[in-house]
């Protein structure tokens with residue numbers, strides 16, 4: 001049995017999944033003196049995909065994980081968040097990311113390449129002697145024996161731990177085993193995204209902003225990454241034929257041009273820069289009331305997959321990581337610690353899931369809804385978005401543990 005060495009008479013915590021949530025959890029636990037074994041099915045701990053937006057609440061988690069400096073060195077920082085109307089090409093709402101924003105929330109709003117973010121977490125995990133990272137370790141079963149968990153991988157290895165934290169993503173087998181095998185839900189949006197070196201983007205198409213162009217059942221977004229060296233451009237559109245589990249469709253230049261034919265000219269000019277080598281179908285799930293059972297807990301997308309429209313999926317996984325480690329700190333009553341974690345997190349994550357869904361409807365509004373959106377947004381004060389999302393970003397000085405415990 002490939003049991004990791006024990007610490008202070010306890011078994012390790014087994015973390016299933018080495019994505020952003022799993023590695024962050026390992027790091028958070030190790031910083032509280034817990035030994036951790038991460039079991040990741042892939043050959044490497046890498047991320048596919050492009051940019052990821054990191055609002056201030058993510059930075060509170062980075063501080064708790066000890067990776068704040070590393071993140072700040074590589075992030076890019078927008079001057080504004082912009083919502084534009086795709087058919088007219090007009091910005092209908094803008095909010096500055098300025099000193100007032102930082103004073104209010106404690107940190108800037110940052111942008112990262114998701115590969116850079118995972119690398120920072122993995123490097124920090126590798127530097128900890130309390131963390132063992134196992135790749136090519138696909139978990140196929142687990143059993144909660146009351147005083148310990150037993151976890152088996154596809155290649156025949158067995159692991160024993162004090163507890164199991166399942167950070168196994170959207171299609172979590174752990175979630176299915178504990179809480180039922182309902183598929184995630186999709187509105188049929190498919191997204192293509194990628195990065196280009198910033199010097200390849202014509203200056204007229206570049207801006208130091210996070211810009212989201214909302215169109216009828218469409219959107220296009222762009223922002224700089226990696227200290228401003230690369231530019232993230234993505235587009236999504238609705239394909240009503242997509243159902244949960246559908247293979248992401250092959251998106252061609254012709255299809256993209258056809259879908260975005262009614263976009264304003266300056267938006268269509270960005271289409272050739274979008275990487276079409278891969279596409280993703282977007283999913284979420286309705287909020288789940290329970291995330292744990294005995295010595296097993298869900299974390300990240302396994303617990304609360306979220307649409308992308310307020311950029312919080314990974315942020316929630318980071319917060320979960322900090323909170324679960326906090327709840328496990330200094331106690332041997334794992335089940336009670338997991339219930340405490342669940343209590344602190346469920347309502348906040350549920351509110352994020354619901355709010356994100358509503359933002360998607362606003363971005364993709366059609367017909368009179370679009371006109372109403374533009375009219376209402378044009379009348380808003382620049383701080384209105386920050387007021388609306390203040391409960392998400394959290395006040396300056398609040399750490400992620402206490403902030404995450406509150407819903408409003």
Ligand SMILES: Cc1cc2nc3c(=O)[nH]c(=O)nc-3n(C[C@H](O)[C@H](O)[C@H](O)COP(=O)(O)OP(=O)(O)OC[C@H]3O[C@@H](n4cnc5c(N)ncnc54)[C@H](O)[C@@H]3O)c2cc1C
Pocket residue numbers: 016017018019020021022039040041042051052053054137138139140167168169170172173191193280282299300301302306308311312313314315316317
């Ligand atoms: C287009 C797009 C844009 C996004 N933008 C943002 C954004 O701007 N900001 C933000 O905060 N979030 C964003 N998100 C959401 C964010 O990417 C996710 O919420 C986050 O990556 C979830 O991390 P996770 O670790 O929970 O899950 P995952 O990243 O899915 O990791 C799960 C890991 O578990 C492994 N695994 C699965 N099953 C097993 C098994 N049986 N055994 C072993 N290993 C297993 C997988 O291989 C994987 O490595 C975006 C998502 C998408 C799709």
